[in-house]
Amino acid sequence: MDDEVGGEIGRDTGFATTLAKGLEVLRAFRPNRISMSNMEIAAQTGINRATVARLTYTLVKLGYLKQDRSKFRLSWGALMLVNPLLADAKILQIARPSMQKLAQDLGGTVSIGVIDRANFVYIETSRVNENVWTSQDLGTIGPLLPATIGHALCAQLTEAEYAAKLEEMRVSSPELWAKYGDAFAEGVESCRTRGFSVVRGTWIPGTHSAGVPLLRDKNGECFAMNCRVPIFRLSGNQIEEEVAPRLKYLAESVRNQFSFIKP
Template identity: 30%
Template sequence: MPRLNAEDAGRREAAGHGPDFLEALARGLAVLQAFGPERRQMTLAEVAREVDLPRATVRRALHTLVVLGHVAAEGKLFRLTPGVLRLAAGYLGSNGLSNILQPRCEKLSAEVGAPCSAAVLDGAEIVFIAYGQPARLLNLTTNVGLRLPAFCTALGRVLLAGLPEAEMEAVLARHPPVALTPQTELDPARIRKRIAKARSDGFALVDQEAEQGFRSLAVPLRRHDGRVVAALNIGMHTERGTATALREGFLPLLRAQAAELAQQLL
């Protein structure tokens, strides 16, 4: 079996990944994750710069991903293909949370006439695992799989509030806040106060911190033993009403949904 070169061995030891960690697999996944809404297609050089890897390494990773059907090459440009959805489909299909929450989000969205979503925490980000929107909205895209910073979203704050204090502090310490809108709170002390308030109130309301012109209200979803496993959200564009109207109109409904779901979430 080929031995690690000194640089790879040193990096692995420093990272604490252990002897069974596959550098090649990690690099391939990093290449996949480099693509996104603002980087829909890239050249080899752009991908290499994004993932901070040698061009030769990225070339081999891209070639492998093209052969496997996850990436398409058009001239000098590379882009993801629908084949990558097979990776997400495995998670969504095997994850009981998604199966339970997707129809609930669709039903709730139809009732209130506003977008409704559910998310879980992945490090310092939230990942949407269910999403519903009113039929009157012509946007045909889905937010399932979308990732956003946890610190400035209503879903994220209730999920962070559900962590043990030391774990929450570790997450925040590793990921300094970055502004998404002019309203995004960046002061670490005030961010922690808002998370603490979400914990004591049992909900979080975020006003245009994650998206300009959009407010969001979220409650934690707890399983039968009280552990927070996801969060449920209703969003509203600012022209539809005030933050107070959002809270007073939808918080009782969200709490009722959370109570109903408690016995279904494992």
């Protein structure tokens, strides 16, 4: 973050650097990193430790972080930042019942995600209740490049937006770009031509995944869906011949319902 501020963003006189760093501190917390010290936050964000200490102190005072001795965690106050956004997302209310049924039928996990810079963020997830396979939860962030939901999200971008996103991923994630760049382009093209993409065990070991574009709303936000199923629950080419078409049909159904009720 400090390097970034020192570059092009740092020359933008309208850019509020301190605010940006404070938000990066909040973004550093993850389901697998729910409690961190100032040193750990500094390591995750690239912000120097002294600055992190001032930011965490301020965020505690504002009610966005809780402090327990030398560790910090998100406070419930942080939820107020996203609650209005999720409450207004009618598409989630429409999709939940069908997502849960598909997850139960296939023995997997069905999620809806959106774009966050070079990543995706899951904003809804349905899973099999008895599933012992570790599945992704609400708010989980992952890289766009290796994921079918990344293919499906970026397939909805304009050509100019897509070119900019490719450059953003190439610069921010050079190792992932080298490994998955070609497959990503193929996945995006598959979503555009066939309506879905498939990844077989190369990103999350032991699972196959299908992704489909869902819709782009009036604000330009792209939504996509994916379905991840443990390999041992699949046979032959089932991920492409059954899972992907069923997920595509689910997305079509959700789009139709959303189009019917939106003002």
